[in-house]
Amino acid sequence: MPLVSAKEMLVKAKEGHYAVGQFNINNLEWTKAILLAAEKAKSPVILGVSEGAGKYMTGYKTVVGMVTPMIESLGITVPVAIHLDHGSFEGAKAAIEAGFTSITFDGSHYGIEENIAKTKEIVEICHAKGISVEAEVGSIGGEEDGVVGAGECADPKECKMVADLGIDFLAAGIGNIHGKYPANWAGLNFDVLAAIQEETGTLPLVLHGGTGIPEEMIKKAINLGVSKINVNTECQLEFAEATRKYIEAGKDLEGKGFDPRKLLKPGTDAITDIVIKKMEIFGSVGKAE
Ligand code: 13P
Numbered sequence: 001m002p003l004v005s006a007k008e009m010l011v012k013a014k015e016g017h018y019a020v021g022q023f024n025i026n027n028l029e030w031t032k033a034i035l036l037a038a039e040k041a042k043s044p045v046i047l048g049v050s051e052g053a054g055k056y057m058t059g060y061k062t063v064v065g066m067v068t069p070m071i072e073s074l075g076i077t078v079p080v081a082i083h084l085d086h087g088s089f090e091g092a093k094a095a096i097e098a099g100f101t102s103i104t105f106d107g108s109h110y111g112i113e114e115n116i117a118k119t120k121e122i123v124e125i126c127h128a129k130g131i132s133v134e135a136e137v138g139s140i141g142g143e144e145d146g147v148v149g150a151g152e153c154a155d156p157k158e159c160k161m162v163a164d165l166g167i168d169f170l171a172a173g174i175g176n177i178h179g180k181y182p183a184n185w186a187g188l189n190f191d192v193l194a195a196i197q198e199e200t201g202t203l204p205l206v207l208h209g210g211t212g213i214p215e216e217m218i219k220k221a222i223n224l225g226v227s228k229i230n231v232n233t234e235c236q237l238e239f240a241e242a243t244r245k246y247i248e249a250g251k252d253l254e255g256k257g258f259d260p261r262k263l264l265k266p267g268t269d270a271i272t273d274i275v276i277k278k279m280e281i282f283g284s285v286g287k288a289e
Contacts, residue, residue: 003068005132006081006102006228007168009044010204013227018283019218021210022083023275024048024232026056029268031067034235037275038078043284045078045275046102048085048230049095060084060098068099078288081132085230092122101131104171108136112158120165127166134228135162138173140208151177151209153192160199169228171206172196174221179233181212188217190224197225204228211237215281222283231278235271242270 006020013020025031025047038045049063057063067082083102084095092105105122107115119135126133138154154172163170174196175189188207197205204227207213211233213221218229246266251257279285 001071001077001079003071003082003099003101004079005130005168006046006083006134007132009046009079009081010132010169010227012287013044013284014202014204014225016283016287017222018287019207019222019227019229020044020046020284021275021278021282022046022048022085022206022228022230023235023278024050024053024085024230025063025067026053026236028066028070029264030235030239030271031070032074033268033271034275035070035074035076035080037272037279038080038288039074039076040272041276041279041285042289043078043279043286044080044288045279046081046083046228048083048232049100050085050232051088051091054084054091054095060095060100064099083132083134085232086136089118089122093125096125096129096131102134103131104134104136106136106171108139108173112137112161116161116165119162119167123166132168134169134171134206135165135167136171137162140171140173141177151175153189154196156192156195156199159196163200163203167203169204169206170196170200171208174207176207176209176213178209179211181209188213188221190220193221193224193226206230210234210278218281229278229282231275234274234278238270238274239267242266 023034081102086106141151152173174193205225206228207226208230210229210231
């Protein structure tokens with residue numbers, strides 16, 4: 001199946017009370033592992049590309065040029081969207097130009113007026129091309145230079161103003177953060193989530209920082225309107241652990257164990273396994289049959 005926008009898959013997820021995972025990619029192995037997981041689980045999937053990962057892969061055109069033929073050569077039949085994660089205004093335009101089928105414009109660090117003006121422009125450009133748009137209100141915390149931000153909660157009224165721009169889905173801070181959660185994390189703020197959904201009607205909501213959120217909280221968030229969950233760090237941790245075990249067991253020193261196709265295989269397989277587990281928790285397994 002060719003690349004699709006994320007709009008239809010999230011409307012269906014909302015109606016069916018499950019969530020579609022956005023799993024971030026970094027290279028060929030990551031992409032292959034996630035696509036194979038989605039096909040095995042018969043689940044729709046969103047491949048997330050941060051601006052940093054886009055640069056690492058030498059640009060958005062390289063990413064689209066890798067993903068598109070890979071879908072065909074692996075015989076992937078489930079819907080796949082390629083989505084810019086936390087895009088800047090200029091980054092969003094570059095990803096649109098390169099053929100991404102879905103975009104986050106993250107204007108959460110601007111004042112609400114500027115966030116609205118810029119989001120509006122991105123929506124016009126994207127919708128003219130059939131590309132879905134995620135907007136962001138309320139910053140998602142996380143660890144940067146050793147300082148852990150708590151994760152700010154979005155103002156439901158501001159969420160309504162941004163939702164009214166005709167965006168396809170909305171990421172709103174509800175105490176979630178990127179990376180590992182600190183031991184003293186207060187958890188997701190479900191009152192704020194419920195208030196945001198009340199203001200935004202049936203708009204699919206997005207939960208960032210999917211790594212390490214307990215299963216019951218994920219399920220409750222889906223019940224309250226979350227239809228897309230972003231996971232990045234957890235795939236990195238699984239990859240690193242499986243690769244470390246391979247090297248610590250001395251397997252790279254046995255025969256041709258140093259061949260990158262062998263060396264990277266345990267980590268790649270570990271990504272496939274964790275993605276399938278996440279899809280089971282999110283309830284998206286079998287939804288692309
Ligand atoms: P984690 O790295 O915490 O899973 O968050 C991913 C994310 O929200 C990407 O936008």
